[in-house]
Amino acid sequence: MNIQLNRDDQFIDDLDSKLNNEEKLSSWDLFHMSYQSSVATSTPEFKGLTAPNHLPHVNFLQHQLDSAQQVVEEMNGRGILADEVGLGKTIEAGLILKEYMIRGLVKKALILVPASLVNQWVNELNQKFYIPAISQRKRPVWDQQNIVVTSLDTAKRPVHRDVILEQEYDFVLIDEAHKLKNHKTKNYEFVRALKKKYCLLLTATPVQNKLTDIFNLVSILKPGYLGSYDEFTKKFGRDRKNLFNDGKLKQLVQNVMVRNRREDTGIDWTKRHVKTIWVDFTEDEQEAYDELSHISRETSNFSSITYTRELCSSREACYLSLRKLVNENNELPNRDDYEAFMQRIEQLPHHAKADKVIELIQNTDEKFIIFTEYRATQFYLQWYLQQHGISSVPFRGGFKRSKKDWMRQLFENHAQVLIATEAGGEGINLQFCNNMINYDLPWNPMRLEQRIGRIHRFGQEQDVHIYNFAIRNTMEEHVLHLLYEKIKLFERVVGNLDDILADLDIGDVEKEIQSIFQESATDGEAKIKLENLSSVISYAQNQYLEEDQHGSRESS
Template identity: 30%
Template sequence: MSEFSPGQRWISDGEAELGLGTILNVDFRSVTVLFSASQETRTYSVRQAPLTRVAFAPGDRVQSAEGWQMIVDDSKEVDGLVVYIGEDDEGNLRELPEARLADSMQFDQARDRLLTGQVDRNDWFDLRFRTLHHHQRIEQNPALGLAGPKIDLIPHQLYIADEVARRHAPRVLLADEVGLGKTIEAGLILHRLLLTGRAERALILVPDSLTHQWLVELLRRFALDVRLLDEHQSLAHLDGNPFESAQLILASQQWLFANPQRQTQAQSCDWDLLIVDEAHHLDWQPEKTGPGYACVEALAARTEGVLLLTATPEQMGVESHFARLRLLDPERYQDLEHFKAEEHGYARVAEAVDALERLAENDSASTADRDGVAAVIDDADSQALLAVLTSPESSDEQRQVARRELREQLLDRHGTGRVMFRNSRRHVGGFPSRQLHVTPLALPSAYRRVLRRLERDEDYLDELLIETGLDHPEVVLYLDAMYRALPHDPLNEEPWWRIDPRVTWLLELLTEVGRDKLLVIAHDRDTATDLAKALQALGGIHAPVFHEGLSLVERDRAAAAFADDEEDGCQVLVCSEIGSEGRNFQFCRHLVMFDLPLHPDQLEQRIGRLDRIGQRHAIELHVPVFEASPGERLLRWYRDGMDAFSAPHGVGSDLFAAFGDALADALLDEESLAEVIDETRTLFQARLAERDAGRNRLLEWGACRPAQADAVIDAIRELDHDKALPRYLDQAMDIFGVDSQELGGRVMHLQPSQHMLDGLPGLVKGEEGFSATLSRTVALTRDDVQRLSWEHPLLREMMGRILDGQMGNTALALLKHPAIPAGRLMTELVFRTHCPAPKRLHLNRFLPATAVRVLLDESGANLSDKVSFSGLSKNLQKVKKAVARDLIKSRHDQLRELLAQGEAEAERELPSIVEAAQTRMRDTLDAELARLKALAERNPAVRADELQALIDERSALDAAIEGTRLRLDAVRVIVTVDHDSR
């Protein structure tokens, strides 16, 4: 039984977070303790009080209630209370009675917790060590930030993300063609910057129609918690800035650009990254700036990192393209006329790159080709490579190496890839062919009557618009919507789907394709809903519906039912226009366009749900059209005017802007349609010729370096197939209280247990939890299934809590071994490198928190190399906490001595850790510095601030690594017992 006296300082073994307690009173039955820091009082039985006396030894740092601190040199006892003697921070000799110790003193450090008898479970200690080990390994993987997202491993996307996210304050234009994944590239860059600490806050501005798509993409693919901000949300922050309400803000361009007050609030925030989608819509001329452009310009001037996205960088002309680049680097792009002249020079460089290929393939070098290359190089190393390439004495291997290196230098030093990345489908490859199947159908009489009256009576269109409340030309394109909107005789009214032959045609098509799945997209939400009813009523076919009126969970269920390959899966999914946004249905190859959208971009978005990299079959496009109808004329404009069904060309918006009004009139005038188609075709071919100009070819060549992309993919696959991940996940979920149930098909369901620790992402007590998989392949086919990886928020949160907190930093275990006598003591000490540095330096790529394990026996002998962590752990047995506390109390002096010896042993390993980290850092950054300096001499796209930032970064990293220290992270006491004891 402990002897308590008022004024003594004790801590609660079960509630260490209460802080330092003071004995208030004690009698022969109970003891009362006041925990002033937490304003709590506890009363315990004297015989079984779960309390440990706080006692400090020479060398310990203590803090007084007044705030000053001192290092203990000695102590004495006065009336049952300890008085500590030592020097304060100013070197003055002072005394500190234990009653005057600071109430807020916490015992979080492993040493303090151990010596005050606070021990955790052995499996917690094991998890802590393994967490530190895996964290060190993962942080140094070159794929960090790119391996976790739920994406296909597509080389050009990963190359761009890796290249851009490596840069200091990246400012680039992502201009891949439609369907090549600009949103994914931007998401990857953002995800990596967040994980590496190079960015903490981002503002994402997108067209209003794409806010939902971006929200879904960032959540589902990248597990990023983004706040969608609008005026309603903003009004909830009357006393503050709504743009400060979250780290990641997503907002509609139309909303922000029209609201000066909100613009001022957005501009007053500190953003690390600004992302602007559909940037070609920002209006700028030399003499006039549009409100959207002005808003983005002001934000870009205050934000270090800027990503502009557009599939059509020159859609509005060279001036528009110059305006985009001006946002990224106003110093580099100051003069429009100079920019136009520079553009013409890219053709010469592109011709030189073409000449390189011919020089490498032919045994006899062409003088014209050699001169063409020589004309664009002006440095000795490039000239030396050209000499090797054209020398008859060079081997084939030497020529190929010289060609590859010279090509890289030309693209690096004379290309435009520093500022702009553009991939095209013809360059990327791997896309399926498209087959168009047009089925002409007779107009039902109810539709025909209206169209014939429109042909006879020009004024009837105005009456029809008033009668239906629809717009032109939608009223004549979507005849079922017109039919629903017209007044009918209630006694004779039939639903449109009973008179529309497209419904019967669709039922026949479903039978024709066998078990193949069909994605059906209709323009109108009511059309989609009615069509699903019709399939059920007329054919007994269950078709889930996917439209904007459904909740996110309901949409997931519909998509999951469609994706299910089992017998109870659905053959057909009926979508409104929103079904062509943000969803991947590439497992399906049949697309039914029940009607056609009016805008070419929407047409391509529909096809793009199936026509994606990885699609293994030709895309079958089924389009039913009514003969001699506006819909049939629209199809001819798409097919004959711009080959819209054969492949994406990226010029649809340009063509629609030029001919949209004329097309609307031609939908009701057969004679004028031919002229609109001819003019569209002429402009279409002209735009394709412009696209194939020299600069675009350079961009395509430089937008993906296969060797770098392959290295990134290999690093990702290494993490994908990491066998340690499932083992670690099982152990962590067990300790954190997360239940896992296998659902089959490599899918599991995670849900909170009754004992789950609070605050885990996606898991709330009393709620269902979520389904997840470790398989990238499975995750990509299931929108409702999350992909677990080392980068998933759940894993990162669990690892973060362990590394940043005290969980598992002390333990005591028993060891039974026939070769070791009972009663022996060992200490297993885990030290950890400590290297404070700003997050923006991303120090962890060179020196993450690194574990140094030291195993000492009671004589101080170092057994670390002889006994592995795993080998020791599997032979240890747990011990009750009360017994553990008694053992520690009885061995205090011995433990203090072993802790000091362990620190000395660990310090011997520190120099080699620091040296290895400095070598990694210098090898990486010195090579990049040399490359940037060479580029800066010839390529004005290399910003001076980027070069200086890299110089400063190297200097700061060198100093930070040099200042690395070790600190005790965790300690386990091991006591040997008789091998035969139980």
């Protein structure tokens, strides 16, 4: 064994020359305080986390502390953090980075996250962990000693790539690491080529499609740990399920991967109460809806299904689309019908759903988030709420970061309602609100999960109430019944729906549903097709569930 020994040879020469030159030297007080602060900042034990002592303003959860400790002590700083969504992978990663910085082991770090999350990471590291992270802006800062947050896409651009690959990083973190599963991609090559000491990969889905995904991830951390590629596939096959079924593999992987599940955390998760609010169109509205279905079916084009859908949201949304249709299509065969219908919309009373919203919100002080699919509806609702003395602020994915923060603050401190068109406000946390109205349902269940995730997450102390609005005798009824109720999306806290859909090769549920409505001659036909779709999804879902439970049972 060889222990490398390094001494400080500089100090005594400096002291000597300072004494000879009769320079002004430290007073006892400062000398003593300097000593005290060094004692205070040194870590006398190999094991254990010191970071939490530095962060008294954060309440860490036990599983987060355990995971961080496990990565530092047992995995020696290279591991996959694969907690289920919402358990705080970011927090675990922050703790680990902080621990290494306190111990003086990390000075220079590169943190690669999706572009939309760069600012959130920077804020969180600074505010929660007092880690002076900066985001890569126009002026490159790669070659300095610092903690830089940027996106993989930025980092691998030719202008930056070469400089970055020359750097010697003490710590590299990759968020959403499942994007690296394919070892033939540029991303994978790039991450492999980074010079790094410690390395964390964050992903909720370490094995997405093939068992070799995990091989590729582990090879970034510990090349050779799972053998060579050929050995690996020979030994463990390609079936994804083997990650949980093969005892040997499972054990190997457990040494490089931390995975917490909600049910293992021992935390009382607040409940989700999901309620469907059925709304009936007024007679006028229903007649209009039926007529529009009729007109639009006559000239079936790709967007005609949209008009009826919009009418379920607001007159305004529908009107704007129809006006566009009429203005832009000179050849429209039943133009007269459409024009007549537009006049008819103008006569319609207030939207039945909007009245329902007022009914729900008016008699309470509680805060509500309303999600709608359409901007026109957003404007309309804001106006209509104001008419009833209810204050609201708008929220859109397209807002700049600073505007989003400002709206969030207004909502927290002043307004009762936030009306959002998009869950896309990744990173906007609205835990202070625990009521959500899905004014119209997205046809893509993932988007609904994202919406709910804005409020049903860590820090939510109340039970969460989700109100799903649907109008009877319209397409909304079908979608709600068949897609949502059958998939039971609402009851499952975390859906691995995106994996399931990828497996089934369903790229975009929304398009799928759209074409079902589009291509069906009758309501009944659409209903059957929707039924089939949801059966397929829920079957795959059950398969997953079994596999997953099997995996967690064996590991505990």
